[in-house]
Amino acid sequence: MTSYRDWVLSEIRKGEDSTKIKQITSIGDEFLEIISQKGHHLVVGFADSKYVSSKDVQDLLATENQPHIIIAPYKSIWSGSAINYARQQNLGWGGIGELTRAIDSDDVAAIQKKEYEFVESGLNKHTKVQRLEREFDRVFTIHRINGLSPLKITLINEYELTADHVTHASEIYGSFDIVLKTNPNGNITGMAEMAAEHLSVKICSWRGLLGRLNKR
Amino acid sequence: MNPIFYVISTVLHDNNDITKGIKIYAFGSAIRSDKQPNDIDILIIYVEDTQPKVIRRLLDNMGNMPLHLIFMFPQEELETNFIRAQKCVEITALFNAKDQ
Numbered sequence: 001m002t003s004y005r006d007w008v009l010s011e012i013r014k015g016e017d018s019t020k021i022k023q024i025t026s027i028g029d030e031f032l033e034i035i036s037q038k039g040h041h042l043v044v045g046f047a048d049s050k051y052v053s054s055k056d057v058q059d060l061l062a063t064e065n066q067p068h069i070i071i072a073p074y075k076s077i078w079s080g081s082a083i084n085y086a087r088q089q090n091l092g093w094g095g096i097g098e099l100t101r102a103i104d105s106d107d108v109a110a111i112q113k114k115e116y117e118f119v120e121s122g123l124n125k126h127t128k129v130q131r132l133e134r135e136f137d138r139v140f141t142i143h144r145i146n147g148l149s150p151l152k153i154t155l156i157n158e159y160e161l162t163a164d165h166v167t168h169a170s171e172i173y174g175s176f177d178i179v180l181k182t183n184p185n186g187n188i189t190g191m192a193e194m195a196a197e198h199l200s201v202k203i204c205s206w207r208g209l210l211g212r213l214n215k216r
Numbered sequence: 217m218n219p220i221f222y223v224i225s226t227v228l229h230d231n232n233d234i235t236k237g238i239k240i241y242a243f244g245s246a247i248r249s250d251k252q253p254n255d256i257d258i259l260i261i262y263v264e265d266t267q268p269k270v271i272r273r274l275l276d277n278m279g280n281m282p283l284h285l286i287f288m289f290p291q292e293e294l295e296t297n298f299i300r301a302q303k304c305v306e307i308t309a310l311f312n313a314k315d316q
Contacts, residue, residue, distance in 0.1 A: 001314045007280035014252060074255070074282035097254075160296045164287035171269070189292040 004048040017100045031065045045070040054081040068108045080134035128213045152176040159186035163195035179203045222311045235261040250265035257284035
C-alpha cells in the first residue's frame with residue numbers, strides 16, 4: 001500500500017491547491033518540502049501512526065529536516081501530550097486539510113482543525129473557564145473557577161448524531177461527561193440520546209455547553 | 217466510479233456471518249462529482265449492536281482516502297430520513313450500473 005506521505009504528495013499534485021505550489025520535494029520517507037508560488041517555504045513531517053504520541057513528534061524533530069507542521073492520517077488519534085509538544089515547538093498539526101491551509105499561511109504554528117480553533121477560542125473566553133487541558137485531539141477537560149468541578153468534553157462533528165457516534169467515542173476515548181455536537185446543523189437521534197444516557201453523558205450544542213459551564 | 221465502493225461491498229458481503237442484515241449506501245461528493253473527492257461517505261444501516269465495531273475493523277485497511285462511516289439503526293434512518301435527504305445510493309447499484 002502507498003505510504004501516507006506518498007498518498008498526500010499525489011493528492012496535492014492532482015488537487016486544486018497544486019496551482020499554489022511552485023515546487024514540491026520528498027525528503028526521506030517522512031517529509032515533504034513545499035515552496036509556494038508566493039515564495040513561502042514549508043517543511044511537512046508525517047506521523048503515519050494510528051495513535052500519534054509525543055514521541056512521534058519528538059522523533060520527527062530529532063532529524064535535520066525541522067518541520068513547520070506535522071500531519072497524520074484522518075483516522076489517527078492524537079494524544080494531548082503530542083499536541084502540547086507540537087505547540088510548544090511552534091508546529092502546526094492536523095491532516096491534509098491543515099497542510100493545504102499551511103502552504104501560504106503566515107502563522108503555521110497556529111494551524112489546527114478550524115473546529116478545534118473555534119472551540120478552544122470560545123471556551124477560553126468563557127468567564128467560568130480557568131484553563132483547558134487537552135486529553136486527545138477531540139477531548140478537553142475544562143477546569144472551572146470557583147470550585148466548580150472539571151468537565152470532560154468530547155467533540156463530535158456530525159450532521160446527524162447517532163447512537164453509534166456516542167458509543168464509538170466512548171470506545172476510543174474512554175469516559176467523558178459531555179458530547180459537544182460541533183456541527184450546528186442537523187439533529188441528535190433519539191437513540192443517540194439513549195446511548196448517552198446509558199453512559200451518563202449529556203449531549204450539548206455549542207450554546208448548551210456554554211450554559212452548562214455556569215452550573216454545578 | 218471509485219473502485220473503493222466495489223472493495224467495500226465485497227469485504228462486507230464476504231463476511232456476511234457478521235454483517236448479516238446490514239444495508240450499505242454511498243453518498244456525498246464521491247458519487248456526485250467528477251472532481252477528486254475529499255472523502256468517501258458511506259451509510260451503513262445495521263441491526264446488531266456489535267456490528268459497527270466489527271465492520272470498522274474489516275474496513276480498516278482501505279488505503280489513505282478518508283472513509284467517513286455513518287452507522288444508523290433502521291429507526292434512526294426513519295427519524296432523520298437520511299437516505300432521501302442525502303440522496304444515498306445503495307452501493308451495489310453503483311458498480312452494477314457501471315457494468316451495464
